[in-house]
Amino acid sequence: MLTRSxxxxxxxxxxxxxxHARLAVDVKELADNSNLYQAGLTSLTTVNLMLAIxxxxxxxxPDSLLGRNTFGSIEAISEAVEEVxxx
Amino acid sequence: MHGFPVxxxxxxxxxxxxxxxAIGRDTIAPHADAVDRDARFPTEAIEALKSxxxxxxxxxxxxxxxxxxxxxxxKICEALAxxxxxxxxxxxxxxxxxxxxxHHALGSEYFQRYVEELVERQYLIASATxxxxxxxxxxSSICAVNVAGDTFTLEKQAPVISYxxxxxxxxxxxxxxxxxxxxxxxxxxxxxxxxxxxxxxEWDTLGFRGTCSNGFVLTSQGCAEQILPVPYADIHxxxxxxxxxxxxxxxxxxxxxxxxxxxxxxxxxxxxxNPSVPPVSALRLAEVDTVxxxxxxxxxxxxxxxxxxxxxDDPEAFTNFGFALRVNNxxxxxxxxxxxxxxxxxxxxxxxxxxxxxxxxxxxHLRDAYGAALMVNNDRILGQNSTxxxxxxxx
Numbered sequence: 026m027l028t029r030s031x032x033x034x035x036x037x038x039x040x041x042x043x044x045h046a047r048l049a050v051d052v053k054e055l056a057d058n059s060n061l062y063q064a065g066l067t068s069l070t071t072v073n074l075m076l077a078i079x080x081x082x083x084x085x086x087p088d089s090l091l092g093r094n095t096f097g098s099i100e101a102i103s104e105a106v107e108e109v110x111x112x
Numbered sequence: 113m114h115g116f117p118v119x120x121x122x123x124x125x126x127x128x129x130x131x132x133x134a135i136g137r138d139t140i141a142p143h144a145d146a147v148d149r150d151a152r153f154p155t156e157a158i159e160a161l162k163s164x165x166x167x168x169x170x171x172x173x174x175x176x177x178x179x180x181x182x183x184x185x186x187k188i189c190e191a192l193a194x195x196x197x198x199x200x201x202x203x204x205x206x207x208x209x210x211x212x213x214x215h216h217a218l219g220s221e222y223f224q225r226y227v228e229e230l231v232e233r234q235y236l237i238a239s240a241t242x243x244x245x246x247x248x249x250x251x252s253s254i255c256a257v258n259v260a261g262d263t264f265t266l267e268k269q270a271p272v273i274s275y276x277x278x279x280x281x282x283x284x285x286x287x288x289x290x291x292x293x294x295x296x297x298x299x300x301x302x303x304x305x306x307x308x309x310x311x312x313x314e315w316d317t318l319g320f321r322g323t324c325s326n327g328f329v330l331t332s333q334g335c336a337e338q339i340l341p342v343p344y345a346d347i348h349x350x351x352x353x354x355x356x357x358x359x360x361x362x363x364x365x366x367x368x369x370x371x372x373x374x375x376x377x378x379x380x381x382x383x384x385x386n387p388s389v390p391p392v393s394a395l396r397l398a399e400v401d402t403v404x405x406x407x408x409x410x411x412x413x414x415x416x417x418x419x420x421x422x423x424x425d426d427p428e429a430f431t432n433f434g435f436a437l438r439v440n441n442x443x444x445x446x447x448x449x450x451x452x453x454x455x456x457x458x459x460x461x462x463x464x465x466x467x468x469x470x471x472x473x474x475x476x477h478l479r480d481a482y483g484a485a486l487m488v489n490n491d492r493i494l495g496q497n498s499t500x501x502x503x504x505x506x507x
Contacts, residue, residue: 049293062295062296062345063292063293063295063296064293065293067295068496068499068500069499071499071503072499072502072503075502075503076502085505086505087505088432088434088504088505088506089428089432091432091433091434091503091504091505092428092431092432092433093345093349093431093433094427094428094431
């Protein structure tokens with residue numbers, strides 16, 4: 026379950042996805058827990074996505090969060106962002 | 113990140129390795145030249161491994177297998193490669209398929225029964241991951257499983273299926289359905305009675321000639337329960353990718369180690385001729401031994417890390433980009449070093465290494481060694497690594 030701040034982040038994350046992730050579907054059609062890789066996220070676009078998220082939130086993901094699962098869904102990204110911001 | 117305890121080999125490994133070396137000397141080595149020359153399947157070697165129940169080495173004891181671990185299998189693959197790299201490669205490829213089932217499918221009754229049959233009958237399982245039009249990008253498929261009720265059909269054009277004609281079953285990757293995207297894949301077990309293989313291409317290569325890796329059109333059907341119950345993405349990151357690179361690296365290390373062993377024999381022979389003067393080749397041997405040391409260290413470090421991750425069984429760890437990077441580094445490093453090592457050993461052995469009919473022959477070792485960088489092409493792997501480098505942080 027997403028916390029209140031995680032819900033805020035999802036809106037910003039959706040904007041970033043729309044701009045950088047080049048998905049096969051419209052971001053509006055994605056649920057928070059939709060599998061982004063199945064929606065067309067590739068290893069190359071994952072890089073763009075990660076850099077854009079780090080840039081936007083002014084964070085650096087630690088190694089423990091640098092894995093495929095972190096970028097697997099809007100919810101997962103949101104939880105990761107919250108974790109870094111609170112550390 | 114890199115400071116972890118070393119997982120232990122199984123207690124019975126030493127005895128098993130003795131048997132493997134005995135089989136290697138008595139049954140595998142005598143046919144290795146013929147297997148290579150004729151590009152034929154190493155029937156005698158595989159039969160011997162079956163009679164030792166080694167094809168079910170990775171199956172857990174509760175299902176009748178030996179319950180060996182990845183560190184054990186690494187040593188066995190290395191040992192087999194002393195005698196015949198094609199045999200070692202077939203054994204290694206088979207173990208990867210068994211591992212896919214053991215890691216991901218034993219929750220299903222169907223697969224529990226299947227592994228028990230595998231133990232009893234010593235089934236040999238092949239792999240069809242690459243596809244015409246996709247090449248070595250195994251995380252993409254064009255073909256799709258067509259599920260109707262509780263049966264499926266699946267057709268795949270595979271540019272290589274190693275030992276496809278000699279296998280009892282094949283594990284195939286495909287898109288989950290006709291509507292699925294390219295990397296939304298499943299892993300399907302098809303048994304010999306389920307499929308036909310139509311040869312598309314021959315296998316006449318420089319090395320690994322006994323792997324009989326012809327191209328085929330695979331036409332299959334079966335029961336839906338033969339589809340492994342987890343997404344292929346998960347099977348790939350936890351098993352297919354790290355297990356493959358671990359066992360391949362191990363057998364390439366075996367080729368390299370045997371080559372250095374032959375070089376050592378050559379140096380000894382020279383030293384005996386002139387006991388008071390150390391031969392020049394002894395320095396060359398010391399040099400190549402440092403490269404072998406590097407190769408062994410790279411392999412051991414990565415196999416130990418993988419073994420420990422399997423013991424911890426944290427699913428996040430297998431999708432970590434740093435882990436994937438190191439698994440790729442293992443492959444790229446070992447595939448390059450094996451060629452260097454065998455080449456240097458050839459110079460030390462001199463004409464006796466260059467001849468095909470001497471105790472020190474290294475021609476087959478060298479030809480097999482060149483295959484390592486091509487399966488999958490190192491440039492593809494380095495390409496993947498360059499993307500991941502940006503998403504990685506040390507320590």
